[in-house]
Amino acid sequence: MVETVDVITPIVDDPYTFGGISAANSVSDVYAMGGTPLTALAILGYASCDFGPDVIKQLLEGAVNKLREAGACLIGGHSVEDDQFKCGFAVSGTVEKDALLKVAGARAGEILVITKPIGTGILTSAVKLKKMPPSKLIPVIESMLTLNNKASKAAIASGSSSATDVTGFGLLGHALNIARSSKVDLVIDYDKVPLMDKVGAYIRKGVVPKGARNNLAYCDPHLVYTEKMQEADLLSLADPQTSGGLLISIPQAGFAKFKRTAKSSGLPYWIIGETVRGKGRIVIR
Numbered sequence: 001m002v003e004t005v006d007v008i009t010p011i012v013d014d015p016y017t018f019g020g021i022s023a024a025n026s027v028s029d030v031y032a033m034g035g036t037p038l039t040a041l042a043i044l045g046y047a048s049c050d051f052g053p054d055v056i057k058q059l060l061e062g063a064v065n066k067l068r069e070a071g072a073c074l075i076g077g078h079s080v081e082d083d084q085f086k087c088g089f090a091v092s093g094t095v096e097k098d099a100l101l102k103v104a105g106a107r108a109g110e111i112l113v114i115t116k117p118i119g120t121g122i123l124t125s126a127v128k129l130k131k132m133p134p135s136k137l138i139p140v141i142e143s144m145l146t147l148n149n150k151a152s153k154a155a156i157a158s159g160s161s162s163a164t165d166v167t168g169f170g171l172l173g174h175a176l177n178i179a180r181s182s183k184v185d186l187v188i189d190y191d192k193v194p195l196m197d198k199v200g201a202y203i204r205k206g207v208v209p210k211g212a213r214n215n216l217a218y219c220d221p222h223l224v225y226t227e228k229m230q231e232a233d234l235l236s237l238a239d240p241q242t243s244g245g246l247l248i249s250i251p252q253a254g255f256a257k258f259k260r261t262a263k264s265s266g267l268p269y270w271i272i273g274e275t276v277r278g279k280g281r282i283v284i285r
Contacts, residue, residue, distance in 0.1 A: 002030055002033045004026070004029035004030055004033075004090070005026070005089070006026045007087065008022055009085060010085050012141060015058040015059040016061060019060060019062030019087065020063060020066040020145050021066075021242060021243055022063060022088055023062070024066050024147055024243045025088075025144070027067070028147075028165040028244075030093040030095075031148040031149055031152035032101060032164050033093075033101050034096070034155065034163070035094060035100075036071065037067075037072040037091050037092070038092055038094060039074075039091070040067055040073070040074050040075070040089040040091045041074075041075065041077045042060065042063065042076070042079075043088045044079040045079065045081070045082030045084065045086035046079070047083055048081060060074075066147075067089075069147060070147055099156045101152075101155060101156070101160060101161060101163040102181075103162065103177050103178050103181045104162070104181035105160075105182060106162035106178050106182035106184055107162075107182070107249075108275050109252060109275065109276070110162075110249040110250055111252065111271060111274055112249060113250055113258070113269050114166065114194065114246070114248075114272050115150075115248070115267060115268065116143055116146070116166070116246075116268075117195060118170075118195060118196065118239055118244060119195050119236065119239060120140055120144060120239070120242050121170075121211060121212060122199050122209065122236070123136075123140050123202065124140065126198075126202045129207060131202065131205065131207055132202070136198075140196060143196075144243040148246050150262075150267040151248070151269075153261060154261040154262045154267055157254075157257050157258060157260075158250045158257050158258035159254035160249060160254065160258075164177060164247050165245070166247050167240070167241050167243070168211065168240045169215055170211075171237045172215060172216065172282060173218065174247055176219050178249065179222075179282060180222070182275075183278075183279070183280055184280070185275070185279065185282070186273060186275055186281075187276055187283045188283070189272055189273050190237070192272045194270045195236055200233075203232045203236060208235055212235050212238045212240060213235070213238075216234055216235055220234075222280065223282050223283075224281055224282070224283045224284070237284070249275055
């Protein structure tokens with residue numbers, strides 16, 4: 001059995017879409033462990049004077065449909081009175097013991113792959129600050145609604161033993177978790193990291209979530225990078241993601257199988273670096 005729980009605040013205005021994103025975000029941790037989600041319990045906080053039954057119904061419909069896509073069933077939940085709208089799910093699933101993916105499983109000499117571009121925190125903030133029209137958020141929403149099931153299956157097929165989903169701690173935070181837990185260094189090629197359109201431009205305009213700065217401050221003592229790396233570049237790697245992709249450490253011998261599995265399922269991926277012997281650091285080159 002594998003268990004996980006995640007709760008987020010609204011990332012979009014439409015309740016149906018937010019419910020779907022919240023469900024996809026919550027089941028992602030099960031996929032990151034190589035598992036199959038089975039059941040979910042809803043966790044909902046909202047001000048009952050501000051949001052009526054119609055809004056909650058739309059939200060739960062979006063969540064239920066996304067959970068069904070994942071093969072999971074919503075079996076109940078709990079709501080509380082809260083000034084800040086919140087939605088999330090406690091998800092139960094199963095995983096084969098020999099296919100379990102862990103943050104502590106990476107070994108030196110492996111290939112680092114990410115399966116979604118990053119930038120959801122920057123771009124959704126740009127919309128909230130009215131610096132970007134909501135219509136430009138469509139590809140971002142599509143990414144957040146995409147399940148990580150195909151990525152999980154490809155990781156298992158490759159013989160990988162280490163993966164994590166990239167969410168609130170950003171690429172740097174989650175990569176650091178793998179590095180420190182596995183006692184290796186993760187080398188990331190900045191130019192190979194897929195960024196969503198206009199992410200760098202909005203950072204330079206000052207659109208930076210507080211979480212990105214907090215993530216960078218936490219990770220910085222464990223980072224190695226040259227002077228050519230600007231703060232904006234580092235902030236893009238620290239951007240907190242919602243329903244991000246999987247970061248997978250793949251053995252060299254299993255990469256051909258990963259590519260075949262990804263191609264057959266239509267899974268996009270980007271090679272962004274490698275693992276080397278080290279002390280649990282992130283090296284950005």
